[in-house]
Amino acid sequence: MLLRPHVVLLFMLDLVAIKVRLYPTKTQVAQLDRAFGCCRFLWNQMLDDRRQAYEQYKIDGIKSRYKTEKEYKQLFPFLKEVDSKALQNVNWHLQDAYARFFQNCKDRKSNKTKRYVSYPKFKSRKSRQSYTTDTINNNIKIDFARQKLKLPKLDSWIAYSDPRVFTESIRKVTVSKTKSGKHFASILIARENPIVPLTVVHEEKVVAFDMSMKDFVVTDDYKLGNPRFFRQSLKKIVKAHRHVSRAKKGSANRAKACRQLDTVYEHYVNQKKDWMHKLTRVLADKHDAVIIEDLNIEGMKRFNKGYAKSITKDISWGEFTTMLDYKLTRQGKYLVKVDRFFPSSQLCSACGYRYRELTLDQREWSCPACSTHHDRDVNASQNLHDEGLRLLSGKGITLIRATVGTTGSHASRDRVNPPSLEVVVDERRIHAL
Template sequence: MLIAHRIRLDPNNAQATYLARAAGVARFAYNWALAEWQRQYEARKANPALPAPSQLALRRRLNAIKREQFPWMLEVTKNAPQMAIVQLGKAFKNFFERRARHPKFRKKGQHDRFSLTNDQFRINAKRIQIPKLGWVRMREPLRFAGRIVSATLSRRADRWDVSITVDTAEALHLPPAENQGAVGVDLGVSALATLSNGEVWTGPKALRTLLERLRRLSRSLSRKVKGSRNRTKAKLKLARLHARIGNLRRDGLHQLTSSIARRFHTIGIEDLNVRGMLGNRHLARAIAGMGWYELRRQLTYKATWRGGRVVAVDRWYPSSKTCSICGHLLDRLDLGARQWTCPDCGAVHDRDVNAAVNLQNKAVSSTVAACGGAGAGAVRKHGAKPAPVKQESSSRQVQAITISFALVFGGTES
């Protein structure tokens, strides 16, 4: 199992200068290889007899010409340009297999990073040895034991981090999840997550809290003369604030996902079309500030570490409009309605808690079906293109399945 541990570095001024130079070399090599790849691709369309571009051929060519054309590359570790071209090859592989978009050129200040293979650095307690630089202090030692695979040094604002990838054994030091049954997690904007047991996690909402300060610093930066020292200072202040917002968001997500994965072995969550929902100009900033995709990513790997599982329920499942007790499906439920009363059984539901209970029931039913029992899967295939908003189906088939789930599980925790 590959696990990455991100650690804050504490370099002095000379070491920070070297790290910035190495990141610049990696960025230049990546952009050079991308331009060369595109040139060879266009030439091959005119002459199919020419070989197809590859990262191995580009690495060999760069090694052959860098001493004459780019002698400043020799001032930093050889891994910086070589690993950048390897990453470009992986990016094109993901693009050809339709897992990612076409690679783009890296920009200074946004993609300041470089990677090292495991034979080019050493870890000793709270220090890391980098080629042609020496030992650099780290804020904490490496937590995981195993074979070190690689390290990536990156800069956010004016601070450097190292992400060390370790190949560990399958059995981690984390204990299995507490046997508190299953749980459903309903994601929202007013509250980050609502659990089926009634817990509500509002989240830090760092972007909304610091939005006015962010606007003020952005206006201050726009007034500075390009190339001046004041503009450099204003740009650094804005970058630090962006980094702080990201840190606050990640910290809140880690606290939530760690708490859920530690207590529950089966977790039901909606398979939301986050990219499509960001197209709603009224809710895009609030959705982006919550970090739903990152929450699901963290929840998935943390549940795996503790022996649990995450069930992604179909995004078309009407979790909010379905009564978790009797299974009645409403024809319409406005976003502003936070509570509603079931016309069949008379139960009064909180919108988010009811949705979380339905997600819990779907997760349990999918687990029963996977073990050989009767039940429906977590996801149904649809031929229609997903809409850029949270949709809820009203088909009779879903209603019948929902009623059967409610009768079996009774809308309570398993």
């Protein structure tokens, strides 16, 4: 399955989220906390009302029965103190959560999906806090020179630290506070992307990989290796957990130990993210198309419980795919997902014979038809590669097979428009929302 239809769009709009670290003053922290608190309160209140209505009538979808955020403001006047757009977003987010839940119920009934979307949950004071606000009448401002951000209902500008400058107008801002107490703002902008999808792809610039492979090796150029930070972080996480469990419940020491645990854990997650960003960046820059298996839950389990546990701790498959996809797409390149039912391991990459008798633990096998000897992973990867190329050409993309001594004009890119480098400049530091 190709993730993106092969349509030539001029000036595609990319929604880009720029996440910056905020450094609020004590007063601002208190104001932000109030906004988080009110949004959380409203969410929980609305969710509770809806749950009760559901218990009573066992049906959903009669929206008029539910109160809007404006009615809640009448009931709880303290809600008026915070940004009204933030409260409105709570209502939208909850409706969205319900819509996704009910749609998922339908889809699972009709066997469209096996993925499970859970019922909306109550929000806790102890987890990550956030609220989202929209731009209205230019109420969100950013001063790049002073590195300050102006948010609605906050009397003063909040300091942030980030070198990026953009000219696009701000659409939304999500302010968040991690469990360890760090503040961030995720600023959403729409950026024109003048890059046109490639119409010609050189086969040597296509890479395929099978997630079940031992080392998650991509090619000889970049082996994934075994990032040390996982083990180091694990030690620290274990130690921090021990401190928490030893401290007396409700004590100041325990609160301190909990904060320490959150800090250590966040550090590990950040390292993991950073590392995945770098890996997907290399992949997306080097290749015109990347072919991967479209894994189902079973496949993911195989991946998670697979050969290289310490490696899987450093990669989240879903996140990895998302990062890779947008980094390729923004350069007019392709992420090709091969159907998970494609028998990549069983096919003989030399003659196409399907060896159904192949067992899961068989690392090597010989083709009964053409007697070629195969390494399981190498063969699967080759099949995935061929299938991906077939899908690419099926979408009208011209494939150019590498010939010996390819240099000069052959090695250059074929594009409809010259590439604009400006668009991808800061991508390395852009985090998805």
